[in-house]
Amino acid sequence: MNLKWISGRTGTFDWLFQRVSGVFLAVAFAVHFIVLHFLGQGTFTYYSVAERLAQPAWKVFDLCFLFFALYHAVTGMRLIVDDYVHSAGWRTFLTCILWVLAVFLFFSGAVIIFSIKAPGA
């Protein structure tokens, strides 16, 4: 298999997976929005959120949603950093900040997703 196109230097991976994650997010967002704002009662309480999050399928969905949203956001912000920050040092620093923030948000979000118990359980 020729994996040369995946080279980190060309940005091809970033370009392709920004589209892949974008399409995933468009579908996931539609599900997220319809289920939470049309099929739900429209108000969010601890119990309404916990009831949904207690189901394994929603845990998987929300975990994927979180992962792709953070990946898409970091890649987008990094594109902006690459466009406007001309000093290599600052660019590295800001890119590091973005990834550290994304990893932190992913794990803290995952802890919430996994630790929520069904109300009354």
Place this chain on the structure above:
Amino acid sequence: MKAYKPKRHYRWHPGFIAWLLHRLSGVALAGYLLLHLWVLQNLAKGPAEFDQIMAMFDTLLVKVMEIGLLGVVAYHTINGLRIVFMDFGPMAEKEKYIKYLAGAFAVVAIIIIVGGASMLSHALSR
């Protein structure tokens, strides 16, 4: 001293406006994602505290701002899909480009008007 200072000259081509709006809405959505995840972190504090924090957002101002959020999300999604179709499909062809762009803008406008009207009437009736 710089010998030559490049002159910024923008031609306000619809494609440039679409790119600019995509970038601005992307930054706004990254900010919203941060806020959204911060609010959900409060689930760890338990039912009483979480519901108290959620009650803070139950104001007319927030409901109106949510219409803006719908607009930003709708634009970034529809224009993003247009970019995907442009990269992998025939939407970049010169004579089709402007038609698809106008179509994308129209779909976003419809989502904002229909969604915004229903959200506003819902917020006012409560």
